[in-house]
Amino acid sequence: MEQEVREKPKLTPAQLKKRRNQRNAWLRAGIQAVFFFSMPGAFVAGFSGVKNIFQRIGAGQTLQWNSFVSALVGLCVFTVIFGRFFCGYVCAFGTLGDFVYWLSGLVQRKVFHRKKQLQIPAKLTPWGQKVKYVILAAIIALCAFGLYDRLSGWNPWSVFSFFMALRFRLSGYWPGLVLLLLIVTGMAFRERFFCQFLCPMGAVFALLPQMPFAPLQRKPEQCIPGCQACKRQCPVDIKLEPDGFLNGECIGSERCAGVCPKNNLTRWDRKLLRSEAAAALVKAALFFVLGVLLGLCRFITIR
Amino acid sequence: MKLGNFIAKLLSLLLVIGFLMYYQSVAVVRAAAVEENEAAIAAVEAHNREVQQEYEALLRAADEAEAEAQAAEGPYVNGVYEGEGTGYGGAVRVRVxxxxxxxxxxxxxxxxxxxxxxxxxxxxxxxxxxxxxxDQVDTVSGATFSSQGLIQAVGHAL
Known part of the structure; x- marks a missing residue:
């Protein structure tokens, strides 16, 4: 990259930064696309681990170490160490959300000539983000009381997995399809609508004790007074309090780091590898290996 | 208090893991007891069946050959059968x-x-x-489609 800088001296620092941000955005989209097609069931398998544990407790059975529980533990350990990289770069539902939101913005700009994308009011964000905990508790209760399997037709993730397998016969799954359509509608009017408001696995991740070094670190004393660039970029409205980045809601979009005029947001992996792109690629490769070992990849079977 | 949040969540996580481990220890003891009971019941039932069979054997001593033929044969016809069902991402095939x-x-x-x-x-x-x-078994929760494929394939083979 430094070489390119010397070859094209005409670019201003601001232009270089813009170019770098665009590259990182494309890299993220590329990684997301790879995982979207190779591991679309990762999030559901991990959450099925939660369901499996509580269904067995409800039925009075002994807990069992199976592929769903190992997927859950694998996702959780990865998240404790690296923060919610899984949410930001891997999860198929997150990728779907990003795609729908981007498409909605494009349509609103080009077709309806709106300058600003129509949004669900930010005032509702803190309340909305609590909803996922209610959903998590409700699903755990349904599992523990043995009622969950009776509601299988309501499961929007099942319908999503149908589509991913290119199956379009949805007999019995109409309530699930309606819920999925509602979720996709929400995704169009709020970035990461599902992830921050509804995702029960996101609730599990947010409750995990992520290592203090896992999220991006900000040194408030080095900030430009009054600058709120990172906060305005944040898809999940994280506050600028000193420990705001530790509250578990960060989904790892890493957009704040790109927009910061003083490059005041960084993390150990980015410092170590001296490159944001390399840090993302290394973590993606690590997760890919983990996912294959956990049996989450559609194309590779390991016994 | 940068670490307060982390420590609180760590303690909650340990609490959850502790609960699951405690549950597991109780459930394992319970499962062992249930298994023991079931083994005892099975032993008694086997004994009953034996007595019953002896009794029936005495009753049907006349046409012994027929009774033997009936006892030896299960509900299916001997052979190797192939079956196919539709799982999540395509065909599931079995050999029964x-x-x-x-x-x-x-x-x-x-x-x-x-x-x-x-x-x-x-x-x-x-x-x-x-x-x-x-093939009359319940599907595995969370893996419904793969389960249905397997069950369908075995049903088809039978």
Whole structure:
């Protein structure tokens, strides 16, 4: 990259930064696309681990170490160490959300000539983000009381997995399809609508004790007074309090780091590898290996 | 208080893990007791059946040959059967071997369309169907489609 800088001296620092941000955005989209097609069931398998544990407790059975529980533990350990990289770069539902939101913005700009994308009011964000905990508790209760399997037709993730397998016969799954359509509608009017408001696995991740070094670190004393660039970029409205980045809601979009005029947001992996792109690629490769070992990849079977 | 949040969550997580471990220890003891009870019940039932069979053997001493033929044969016809069902990502194929009229062995010959993490759970149904001597078993929660594919394939073979 430094070489390119010397070859094209005409670019201003601001232009270089813009170019770098665009590259990182494309890299993220590329990684997301790879995982979207190779591991679309990762999030559901991990959450099925939660369901499996509580269904067995409800039925009075002994807990069992199976592929769903190992997927859950694998996702959780990865998240404790690296923060919610899984949410930001891997999860198929997150990728779907990003795609729908981007498409909605494009349509609103080009077709309806709106300058600003129509949004669900930010005032509702803190309340909305609590909803996922209610959903998590409700699903755990349904599992523990043995009622969950009776509601299988309501499961929007099942319908999503149908589509991913290119199956379009949805007999019995109409309530699930309606819920999925509602979720996709929400995704169009709020970035990461599902992830921050509804995702029960996101609730599990947010409750995990992520290592203090896992999220991006900000040194408030080095900030430009009054600058709120990172906060305005944040898809999940994280506050600028000193420990705001530790509250578990960060989904790892890493957009704040790109927009910061003083490059005041960084993390150990980015410092170590001296490159944001390399840090993302290394973590993606690590997760890919983990996912294959956990049996989450559609194309590779390991016994 | 940068670490307060982390420590609170760590303690909560340890609490949850502690609860699950405590539950597991209780459940293991309970499962062992249940197994013991079931073994005792099975022993008594086996004894009853033996007595019953002796009694019936005495009753049907006249046409002994017929009774023997009936006792030896299970509900299925001997042979090796292939079956196919639709799983999550394509066909699931099985080979069912019937020996002595009973399901002796089920071999899954094709499951490449299933996601490994889901298929591994559904695979437990193979043993369940051999034990049940039928395809009438419940699907594994979370791996419904792979389960249905397997059950369908075995049903087709039978």
């Amino acid at each position: 071997e019937i020996v002595g009229g009973y399901i002796d062995h089920i071999e899954v010959t094709e499951h490449s369309g299933e996601d490994p993490a889901y298929y591994m759970l559904a695979e437990s149904l193979v043993d369940a169907m051999v034990t049940a001597q039928s």
